[in-house]
Amino acid sequence: MTARRTAWGAYAQITDALRQRITEGTYAPGSQLPAEVALCAEFSVTRNTVRRALSTLQEEGLIKVHTGIGRFVHAPPETHPQYARIAADLRHQIENRTLTAGDRLPSEARICERYGVSRFTARHALKSLEAAGLVTCVHGKGRYVRQDVPR
Secondary structure, eight states: OOOOOOHHHHHHHHHHHHHHHHHHTSSOTTOBOOOHHHHHHHHTOOHHHHHHHHHHHHHTTSEEEETTTEEEEOOOOOSSOHHHHHHHHHHHHHHTTSSOTTOBOOOHHHHHHHHTOOHHHHHHHHHHHHHTTSEEEETTTEEEEOTTOOO
8 A cells, every 4th residue: 555645745845845945045035936837847736735835935934925926035134234234335435445534424315315225324324433433523514534543
């Protein structure tokens, strides 16, 4: 007597296989998953079984459905706040001397425009550079790279 492969077993195996491909990076964040028809052919199962597996991955937050387009691997949230990324970018410019001692940093408005962030986020990035001792603020004039920045 041979063991019959149940829909439950197939569904769970497909879910596990796709989850593994996502976590290993075979399907990168933002990439589209293969169509249901292709998955049916690959796993030799019916469309309902594939849909059940995909539904589980969606509930787990691993994939997102864009109606009429397909299913995509959900990109994980960024691990660093936006202000920290902006500050790191400006710090890099100071360290590699794209911005040298005495140079004026971009205004809050320019940072908002360049990075697509709110004024609060831009201000937070600039304040963190001030706190690190890399930048000085001249009231009414702007922020400048300090003259005594250690290299």
